[in-house]
Amino acid sequence: MAARCFVVLVFVSFLVMSVSAIASNSRRDSFSTIKQLSREGPYIGLITVFSPEEEAFFRTGAFTPDVKHPFVDLSGRRYRVGKIYGKKVVYVRCGVGMTNAAAATQQMLDLFDITGIVHFGISGNLNDSMSIGDVTIPKQFSHTGLWNWVNPNGTMDPADAAYLEVGSYNVPEGDGVNLLGRIGYRTEELFSVSIEPNTAVSLWWMEVSQQWLQLSRSLEGMELERCVNSSLCLPEKPKLVVGLNGSTSNIFVDNAAYRDFLFQTFEVSSSDMESSAVVMTCMSNGFPVIVIRGLSDLAGAESGDNVIHTFGSLAALNAAKAVLGFISKIPGYNSPSQHYMLTAKGLIYIGLLTVFPPEENAFLGTGDFKPNPGHPFVDLSGRLFRVRMVKGKNVITWDVGLEWSVQLQQDNKCWTCLI
Numbered sequence: 206m207a208a209r210c211f212v213v214l215v216f217v218s219f220l221v222m223s224v225s226a227i228a229s230n231s232r233r234d235s236f237s238t239i240k241q242l243s244r245e246g247p248y249i250g251l252i253t254v255f256s257p258e259e260e261a262f263f264r265t266g267a268f269t270p271d272v273k274h275p276f277v278d279l280s281g282r283r284y285r286v287g288k289i290y291g292k293k294v295v296y297v298r299c300g301v302g303m304t305n306a307a308a309a310t311q312q313m314l315d316l317f318d319i320t321g322i323v324h325f326g327i328s329g330n331l332n333d334s335m336s337i338g339d340v341t342i343p344k345q346f347s348h349t350g351l352w353n354w355v356n357p358n359g360t361m362d363p364a365d366a367a368y369l370e371v372g373s374y375n376v377p378e379g380d381g382v383n384l385l386g387r388i389g390y391r392t393e394e395l396f397s398v399s400i401e402p403n404t405a406v407s408l409w410w411m412e413v414s415q416q417w418l419q420l421s422r423s424l425e426g427m428e429l430e431r432c433v434n435s436s437l438c439l440p441e442k443p444k445l446v447v448g449l450n451g452s453t454s455n456i457f458v459d460n461a462a463y464r465d466f467l468f469q470t471f472e473v474s475s476s477d478m479e480s481s482a483v484v485m486t487c488m489s490n491g492f493p494v495i496v497i498r499g500l501s502d503l504a505g506a507e508s509g510d511n512v513i514h515t516f517g518s519l520a521a522l523n524a525a526k527a528v529l530g531f532i533s534k535i536p537g538y539n540s541p542s543q544h545y546m547l548t549a550k551g552l553i554y555i556g557l558l559t560v561f562p563p564e565e566n567a568f569l570g571t572g573d574f575k576p577n578p579g580h581p582f583v584d585l586s587g588r589l590f591r592v593r594m595v596k597g598k599n600v601i602t603w604d605v606g607l608e609w610s611v612q613l614q615q616d617n618k619c620w621t622c623l624i
C-alpha cells in the first residue's frame with residue numbers, strides 16, 4: 206500500500222514538474238521570438254480591452270500580420286505582430302480592468318521595441334454635450350476608484366481630491382444617517398523615470414502625451430459611422446472630440462446619480478475601466494501614449510437598460526477608425542532606409558539637443574549650418590531630426606520639447622536606434 210502511494214506521489218510530482226517545464230520553455234521561446242522581432246522595431250503598441258473592440262479593429266482589414274511571426278503568446282495573452290499602412294505595430298487585448306491594463310502595458314513596453322502606446326476601445330458617456338457613437342481623445346484621466354471609505358462621522362483625509370457623502374443620496378432627503386458613510390477620492394502615487402528613483406509623487410490627473418494629443422487634433426471633423434445596421438442609426442452624425450477629461454475605475458458605471466457626481470465633481474466626460482492604468486504605466490516608463498475611446502452608452506442615464514449591447518459595436522468601430530486615422534498621421538519614423546543611408550558610410554554625428562524652437566532658431570541663427578543635401582531631416586517618434594554640417598563636422602539637431610523630462614528615456618532610445 207505504502208509503495209503504491211509512493212508511486213502515485215512520484216507520478217503526480219513528475220506531472221507537475223513537466224507542466225511547469227513546458228510553461229517555462231514556451232516562455233523562453235516567446236522571449237526569444239520577441240527579441241528577434243524587436244531587432245526589426247520600433248513598433249507602435251496597440252492595446253484594446255475586450256473581444257468586441259478587437260473584432261471591430263480587425264474587421265477594418267487594415268492590419269497585415271507579419272509573415273514569419275504573426276503572433277507571440279506570453280502570460281496568457283496573444284501579442285499580434287504586423288503592419289498598418291506600412292507602419293510596424295504590435296497589438297494585444299489586455300482584458301477588463303486596471304490590473305490587466307497595467308500588466309499588459311508594462312509587459313509590452315519592457316519586451317518589445319515600442320515607440321508609444323495607442324490604447325483604444327469604448328467607454329460610458331458622462332457628458333450631456335457628447336453623444337453615443339462620438340469618439341473622445343481625452344487630455345487626461347483620473348482614477349476615481351482609489352478610495353478612503355470612512356464611517357459617517359469619520360475624519361476625511363484632507364489630501365483627498367473630493368468626497369462623496371452617501372447619505373446625500375437618501376430618498377427622501379435627510380432621512381436619517383446612512384451607515385455607508387462617506388468616500389474620499391485618493392490620488393495615485395506615480396513612480397516615474399523622470400523623478401528620483403524610489404520616490405512617488407501624488408497625482409490626480411494622468412496626462413497623455415502632448416505631442417500625440419496635438420497630432421490627433423487633425424482628426425477632428427473626420428467621418429464616423431452613424432448606423433449599427435440598415436435599420437438602426439443614430440439621430441445625429443457622431444463627432445470626434447479632443448482634449449476632454451476621462452475617468453477610470455474598476456467599476457462599470459451604470460447609475461445616473463453616480464454619473465452626475467463624477468461629471469460635476471471631476472469634470473470628466475467619460476468612464477472606463479482601463480485608460481488611466483495604461484496612461485500611468487506609460488508615464489512611469491517615459492513612453493508616449495494616447496487614448497481613443499468610442500462612447501457606447503450613457504453610464505446609467507438611459508431611460509431603460511444600458512445600451513452598450515446595442516451601440517457597443519458601433520462605438521468600437523468608430524474608435525478603431527479614429528485609431529487608423531491617428532496611425533496614418535504618425536510621422537514615418539520607421540523608414541529604416543533613411544537610417545541606413547545616413548549611417549551606412551560609417552559617418553559619425555554629433556548630437557545637438559535643444560528644448561524648444563526659440564533655442565533651436567537662435568542656435569541656427571549663428572548661420573554656420575549646411576543641411577545634408579540628400580537627407581536634410583529624419584522624422585522619428587514625432588520629432589524632426591535635422592541632419593547638417595557645422596565647420597566640416599556632421600551634426601544632428603533636434604528639439605526634445607517641453608515635456609522632455611517624461612520622455613527622456615524615449616529620446617535616448619530613439620537616438621541609439623538612429624545611430
Ligand SMILES: *[C@@H]1O[C@H](CO)[C@@H](O)[C@H](O)[C@H]1NC(C)=O
Pocket residue numbers: 357358382
Ligand atoms: C455622528 O455624530 C452625531 C453628533 O455629532 C451623533 O448624533 C450621531 O449619533 C453620530 N453618528 C454616528 C453613526 O456615529
Ligand SMILES: *[C@@H]1O[C@H](CO)[C@@H](O)[C@H](O)[C@H]1NC(C)=O
Pocket residue numbers: 448449450471472
Ligand atoms: C478638466 O479638468 C480640469 C481640472 O479639474 C479643468 O480645469 C478643466 O476645465 C477640465 N476640462 C474640461 C474640458 O472640462
Ligand SMILES: *[C@@H]1O[C@H](CO)[C@@H](O)[C@H](O)[C@H]1NC(C)=O
Pocket residue numbers: 332333334335446449450472473474
Ligand atoms: C462636454 O463636452 C463638450 C463637447 O461636446 C465640451 O465642450 C465640454 O467642455 C465638456 N464638458 C466638460 C465639463 O468637460
Ligand SMILES: *[C@@H]1O[C@H](CO)[C@@H](O)[C@H](O)[C@H]1NC(C)=O
Pocket residue numbers: 433434435436437514515
Ligand atoms: C439592427 O441592430 C439592432 C440592435 O442590435 C437589432 O435589434 C436589429 O434587429 C438589427 N436589424 C437588422 C436589420 O439587422
